Amino acid sequence: MTVRQPYGSVPTRRDFLRGGLSLAALAGIGPILSACGSDDDSGVADDGTVTITMWHGQNEQGKETIDKIVANFQSKNPKIKVDASSGGVLADAMLQKITTALSGGSYPDIAYIFGPDIASVARSPKVANLQSFITPPEAKWDDFFPAARDAVTVDGKVHGFPALIDNLCVAYNKKVFKDAGVPEPTESWTWDEFVATAKRLTDPGKGIFGTGWPADGGEDCVWRIYPMIWDLGGAIVDDSGRKVGFDNDTGLKALRTVHQLGADKSAYPDTKPGSETMYQIFNSNKMGMIATGPWQLPAILEAKVDYGVVPLPSYSGQRVTIAGPDTWTVFDNGSARVKAAVEFLQFVTAADQDVQWATQAGSLPLRKSTSESAEWKQHLQSTVGLDVFSNALGYARTRPTIRNYPRISQPLGQAITKMVLNQGTPEEALQAAVQAANAALAAG
Amino acid sequence: MTTVHGARRRRWLPFSPWHLVLVPVALLFALPLAWLVMSSFMTNAQINKFPPTIIPDSLHLDGYRYVLNNALFPRWFLNSSIVALVVVVGNLVFGVLAGYAFARLRFGGSKTMLTLMLGTLVIPFQITMIPTFLIMKKLGLIDTLGALIVPSLVTPFAVFLFRQFFLSLPREIEEAAWIDGCSRLKALWLVVVPLARPALGTVAVLTFLTTWNDLAWPLIALNNDHNYTLQLGLATFQGQHRTQWSAVMAGNLIAVVPVLIAFLATQRTFIQSLTSSAVKG
């Protein structure tokens, strides 16, 4: 460090900077920036035992069920050791964790990734391509519900296994309906009826809302509008993939419906992240209807609410809803570990475990055969309304797995929030959302 | 200050009139603690009720049962304690040395070094987290408590705060020690450090709390649930669709109460240290 400078050549500031930078580069930026790539087949022991790591992001029942499935798998496959943990995060924070892990080059073999994120994660060369594993008929790939299959497929390549599937239906509070003297909704109702019912149920004096809608602009606020757009013949992105598919009457009509709820003040705007409050209000007999997934049923039951479930309303009379599938994305830590991960996931999603996962962790079957099994049908009797969600799997659609999806969702979320908060017109809101989303899509 | 005399002069109340100001102020700040205590004794159903329950009609231990039934909870408590204690000691020792050097010693590059240290704070952690992860991985510390300790072992916060405290201490006392033949390190240890007890206490408390409550970095740096800190463990009680609020509240209370008791017990030693008598002597 104490290099003597001969007189006359005093180091200039720039020399110093340059020296510093090259030193820094030598010292570690170089190797650190290229810290990608993992040690091939590091999890394979001398005796052929393969160890795989799974970050499942679950707690409580979800974690317990997975632990049981892992123990069961372990007893049948001593050559594969599964190190399953939440990964230090719950599913909500998994994306940030996995992004850091990928850029740091130390990632698990399996992680629980939300459906809308898989397209972006799959840009990583470290995400495995499972095409060759799922084509053999014994993989029974076609037995998965289409929405579940679509969710793990990006640009025609399969990068994981379906992990969980749900969909939106409407839960309604029988007590609130009775107190307001409003007839309960039917199987075949329309969005106009939904809006009118919400208005009739609303009673500001008693603090009762017809319905609720997340107003945080997040994905939970956004995905509720897609069934409306699909029902009207619109799409999230058009066929070219360079433009949104709701820049027309479909988007406008859907936003108008939400706007009406906002203008009537019949929808509680839940501005808090997580939108937990609107469910708490529903469960406290202060809200008449809420569009929700099967995951909410245990809490409704716990609150001892007298409730019923009907499918989402529609404009056209056809049944449409959205499924929000999550994935077990597989990462490439060498071929032996990918193979072991697939073997394990085959087991997790096989009929016996699928039914176990769906019944104990409170979700829905991933496989058509499971949904028709005697065990599942018997489970449906245990929970009011679960059959409505189970039936909806047959017609549920899913968001496209495209990388730019978050940049469509964000502006659309702002537009919907404006409607829920009754600010501005549907026309202006749609225009702003379309402009921002199209710019993002065009930029690629 | 002068109020001690003031309060004694006119006693129109059986207690100091300052209590009339302090009680409402303290209540305003204590609000969350009261609410935390209350919610920790409610069931999930009571907590989830809307409009919110303020005074529950019955008290329950569900939350505590949930937390204490978790076999790993003591382990998380221990992990948090280890990390926080090592980090506090590191910041006190290295922070005092560096802070003293920056406040009292003349050396070329003093300003530059201090500026550089503070300069490392200008890029938000949300970005530097990733390269820090890479460095920790190179050091083999990912998924160990070391990953939490090393980056916080001494912080610009401690160095800077100690420097500013030392600037306000009178130089004369130290110089008196030199005349008595003390070396600089000895004078620092025997004279300056005892005088700087308020500063030491402050850095200790604030460093402890920052470490104890940190969630963002443990979330990224730790994977295995045996290595979790308390806050990370508590975060796993919050589900995607359902949260065990009573357990979260009970766990938070268990995490907070020891800290508050420690603060209450020790604030006297660092806030009411008798600097004046030391100065006179």
Place this chain on the structure above:
Amino acid sequence: MGIELRAAVVSREAASRRRPPARRRFGEAGTAWAYILPACVVILGLGILPMAWSLILSLQRSDLIAPAEWVGLQNYDLLSHDPAFRAAVGHTLIYTALFVPLSIVGGLGLALLLNRKIRFIGVYRTLVFVPFVISATAQGVLFSFIFDSHFGLANAVLHWFDIPPQGFFADKNQALYLLVLIGLWSGVGFCVVVYLAGLQDIQSDLVEAAALDGAGRWATFRYVVWPALRPITVFLVVWETLQALQVFDLVFVTTRGGPLESTTVVVFYVWQQAFEFFNAGYAAAAAYVLAFGLLLLSIGVRFARRRDHEVVSRP
């Protein structure tokens, strides 16, 4: 430490006034470097590299997942035309401009209030410190209860005073100011603790002497207490400014930038770009714009404060 020990031995032989024991001419600098070495290793070792890494990232188009592409200053160019980023900067500046002075004045006021020897003072001090101790998660839940636009405690209290219900976090014109209020409430304890410690350094004989000389309370504060608190105030201004400009946790647990992006602050924007929109290069550039802003601010402060050499010259 070795240098220190040697110096200790030498020191016994000659003790000169106003100087620590005799040593070689550059002994003081040697001691200084020995003292700051551990801090340098940890802080700079773990600080400079990530900063360089982020700077490089800001010149790339990167999602942290797929291989990055070099784009030069394009990210900065895009940022300069990004209305969302400009709004985030605006929110951050409003937050900082309100939070820093209020937290310091409030902290000093509370510290003076709590700096007295009466019964239960330890309890009062502890309670004022409570919000600082409670985790961000618990605070987020608490405030969603209190400031709920329809069922919250705050509106119930306002109703009691015949004030119409407010939107709070559902009102884009109120949300940011509400965040400042919550930030102050939970952050002022920090200033209180630091000021309380600083007040202990003030020699009480000086205060008493001033009182004997007939100085009023204000004069005593102005000429005895305040000058002694100067270095600590500098610390607090610098520190709170850094904290305010980088506010994140509070936004993350209460509003996530909403409603309608009215509380998107710079660091939240950075996080969103990096971890929601897979736009890490752009996020790094946004972080660097914030850093450059701080640099300019510190240069400004340095010029303004040149005359006062005791004051640290930059954040």
